[in-house]
Amino acid sequence: GAVVSQHPSWVICKSGTSVKIECRSLDFQATTMFWYRQFPKQSLMLMATSNEGSKATYEQGVEKDKFLINHASLTLSTLTVTSAHPEDSSFYICSARPQGAALYNEQFFGPGTRLTVL
Amino acid sequence: GQSLEQPSEVTAVEGAIVQINCTYQTSGFYGLSWYQQHDGGAPTFLSYNALDGLEETGRFSSFLSRSDSYGYLLLQELQMKDSASYFCAVHSGGYQKVTFGTGTKLQVIP
Numbered sequence: 478g479a480v481v482s483q484h485p486s487w488v489i490c491k492s493g494t495s496v497k498i499e500c501r502s503l504d505f506q507a508t509t510m511f512w513y514r515q516f517p518k519q520s521l522m523l524m525a526t527s528n529e530g531s532k533a534t535y536e537q538g539v540e541k542d543k544f545l546i547n548h549a550s551l552t553l554s555t556l557t558v559t560s561a562h563p564e565d566s567s568f569y570i571c572s573a574r575p576q577g578a579a580l581y582n583e584q585f586f587g588p589g590t591r592l593t594v595l
Numbered sequence: 596g597q598s599l600e601q602p603s604e605v606t607a608v609e610g611a612i613v614q615i616n617c618t619y620q621t622s623g624f625y626g627l628s629w630y631q632q633h634d635g636g637a638p639t640f641l642s643y644n645a646l647d648g649l650e651e652t653g654r655f656s657s658f659l660s661r662s663d664s665y666g667y668l669l670l671q672e673l674q675m676k677d678s679a680s681y682f683c684a685v686h687s688g689g690y691q692k693v694t695f696g697t698g699t700k701l702q703v704i705p
Contacts, residue, residue, distance in 0.1 A: 511692065520682060521638065521695040570637055572693075584693065586637040 479505050481573050483587035490561055491595055497557045498590045500571030506551035507573035511584065512544075515568040527554045551576060561594045568592075597621040599683055599696030606702045607673055615668045615699045617683035625686040627659050627666045628693065633679045641668065641681075670701075678703045 480503040490496050500510055508529050513521040525533045525546050533546035545557040554573075558565055570589040599619045607613040617627070626645035630638035644650055644659035644666060656669040670677055683696040 513695075520698045523692060523694060526692055574691075584640075586639070589637045 479573075479575060479585040481571065481585045481587040483569075483571060483590050485590060486588060487591040487593075489593045489595060492562050493560055495557055495559045496561055496592060497555055498569055498571075498592075500554045500556070500573065500587050502552045502573040502575075502585070505573075506576040507554075508551065508576045509574040510548060510554040511572045511574075512546060512554075512556050513570045513572070515570060515589075517568075521570060524556075558592065561592070563594045566592055566594045597685055597687060597694040599685060599694065601681075601683060601696045601699045603697065604700045604702070606704060609673055609675060609703055609705050611673050612669065612671045613673060613701065615670075615681050615683075615701070617666045617668075617696055619664050619666075619683070619685050619696070621664075621685045621687045621694070623687040624661070625691055627657075628684045628686065629655075629657050629668045630682045630684060630695070631679050632682065632698075638682065643686075673703050675703050675705070677701060 482501045484499045510527045512524045514524050515521045523536050524539045525535045527533045527546050527548040529548045529551050535541045543559055548554040568589050568591050572584040572586045574584045601617050628643045629641040631641055632638045641655055642657035644657050649658045654671045659666040680698045680700050682698045684693045
C-alpha cells in the first residue's frame with residue numbers, strides 16, 4: 478500500500494527558532510500534498526495545499542510567511558514553521574495524493590509530527 | 596466556506612451497531628469521506644461516497660444523501676478496538692481539498 482512518512486515524528490524547540498518538517502511519499506509520486514494541524518481533542522484543520530513545482534495554496538487565516546511550504550519534488554514536501562511560538566505547538570499531519578489518482582478520494586496520511594515550542 | 600457537524604461523543608456496547616451522523620454545508624461538493632483516528636495516531640481512510648446511497652466495506656458502511664447534505668457511518672459488530680475518533684470530511688473545490696468535521700469520539704464498552 479501507499480506509505481507516507483514524516484520526519485521528525487516529534488520535536489521540541491525554543492521559542493523564536495524555526496522548525497522544518499518533511500513529508501515523503503515512499504512508494505508513489507504525489508503531485509499534491511496537504512498539510513494539516515490538529516490541536517488536542519480537536520479536528521484536523523487544513524493549512525495549505527501543496528502542488529509540486531508551484532506555490533502552495535493557503536487556507537484563510539494561515540500565515541504563508543510563517544508556515545513556509547516547499548514541494549520541490551514529486552515525493553517530498555516540507556513545512557517550515559518560522560519563528561515558532563508556544564501557540565504553534567500542535568500535531569502537524571501531511572497527506573499525499575498519488576499522481577494520476579482519481580481526484581476524489583485517494584490521499585494517504587503521514588504519521589504526524591508533534592511540535593512542542595517552549 | 597465549509598462547515599460539518601457531528602455528534603461529539605457516542606458510547607455503544609461491544610457487539611452492537613452504532614451510527615454516526617454528519618451534516619455539511621459546502622460549495623463545489625464532490626464527495627464525503629470517513630476517517631478513523633486513534634489517540635496520538637494519524638487518520639486512516641474508511642470510506643468514500645460520491646453518489647447517493649450506501650457503500651459497504653466489511654463491518655463499516657457509509658451513506659450519503661447529496662440532496663440533504665447528510666451522511667452517516669454505520670459500524671456493526673462493534674469491537675473494543677473500534678474505540679476511536681471518527682471524522683467525516685468533504686471533498687470540494689478545484690484541488691479536491693478535504694475539510695474535516697468536528698469529529699465523534701466513540702467509546703465501546705463491554
